[in-house]
Amino acid sequence: MSGGHSPTVGRPLVPGLLCPDWALPKGVGALLTTCEGGVSAGDFTSFNLGAHVGDDPAAVASNRARLRAHLPSEPAWLDQVHGCTVVDAESVTGHVRADAAVSRTPGRVCAVMTADCLPVLLCDDDATVVAAVHAGWRGLAAGIVEATVAHMAVAPSSLRAWLGPAIGPGAFEVGDDVRCALADSDEEAAQAFVAGAAPGKWMADLFVLARLRLRRLGVERVDGGGACTYSSPRQFYSYRRDARTGRFASLVWLDAH
Structure with missing residues (x-):
């Protein structure tokens, strides 16, 4: 697939930064970055925030500094491993292997980085707690949403x-192993898979799978979903x-008072 932009996912703040299309309570802030408006070159053009992908470290540092200017603090960057470990953002210093962060401290920013996996942001009505979740298919199967x-x-x-941009069901072809991990003996989850062009191949919908898991937990209000990275x-x-x-x-945080 190629083409232009996905459905609108947020309101532009400055080039490369969007305010997610999400009904937030007073006291909660959130941002989504894009690949535009940074200084990275070549394959990483241009607003790459990943320090682990082979980009020039100086370019990544510059991009992160540009993002930081719009945040109350440096984000709690995680070393994401497609697992189900959840950490308190307040405890994140240096390299922490986890796939979700939770914060109850005003000004502390939870963040996840993605490039096809599904980012999920959460907050409560009273603005007392927020979370950012890295939910690829492995994380969903491992229970990262439930753990968060x-x-x-x-x-x-x-x-x-709020469900951020992820690889959409028209582009996410997977094998029987993925379908079994996420939909074995689960008729509702099985509806997120459509038979692909070849035997043993399926087109998977991460948005449907995440909404299902959230609904089963009792989280009924879910915005976003549908914006395809691919x-x-x-x-x-x-x-x-x-x-x-x-x-x-x-990224998501509680506003500093």
């Missing part, structure tokens, strides 16, 4: 979720599309 909601320790019915080369990085590529970020 549990870690937030508030009534799931009080939570609001089909938006001018706006979002996609590992499946380009292999050597950058990472964009989805």
Whole structure:
């Protein structure tokens, strides 16, 4: 696939930064970055925030500094490993292997970086807790969404979720192993898979799978979903599309009082 932008996912703030299309309570802030407006060159053009993808470290540092100017603090950057470990953002210093961060401290920024996997942001109605989740298919299968909601320790019915850009169902071809991991003996989850062109291949919908898991937890209010990274080369990085590529970020925080 190629083409232009996905459906609108947020309101432009400055080039490369969007305010997610998400009904936030007073006291919660959120941002989504794109691949535009930075200084990285070549395969990482131009607003790459990933320090682990082979980009010039000085360019990554410059891009992160540009992002930092619009945030209350340096984000709690995670070393994401497609698992189900959730950490408190307040405890993140240096390299922490985790796929979700939760914060109850005003001004502390939770962040996940993606380039096809699904970013999920969460907050509660009273603006007491926020979370950012890196939810690729492995993380979903491992229970990262469930672990994060549990870690937030508030009534799931009080939570609001936002699904950021991810590889869409028209581009995400997977094998029987992925379908079995996510939909074995689960008729509802099986509806997120459509038979592909070849035997044993399926087109998977991460948005449907995430919404299902959130709904089963009691999180009914879910915004976003549907913006495809693969089909938006001018706006979002996609590992499946380009292999050597950058990472964009989805970020959420409690406003400092």
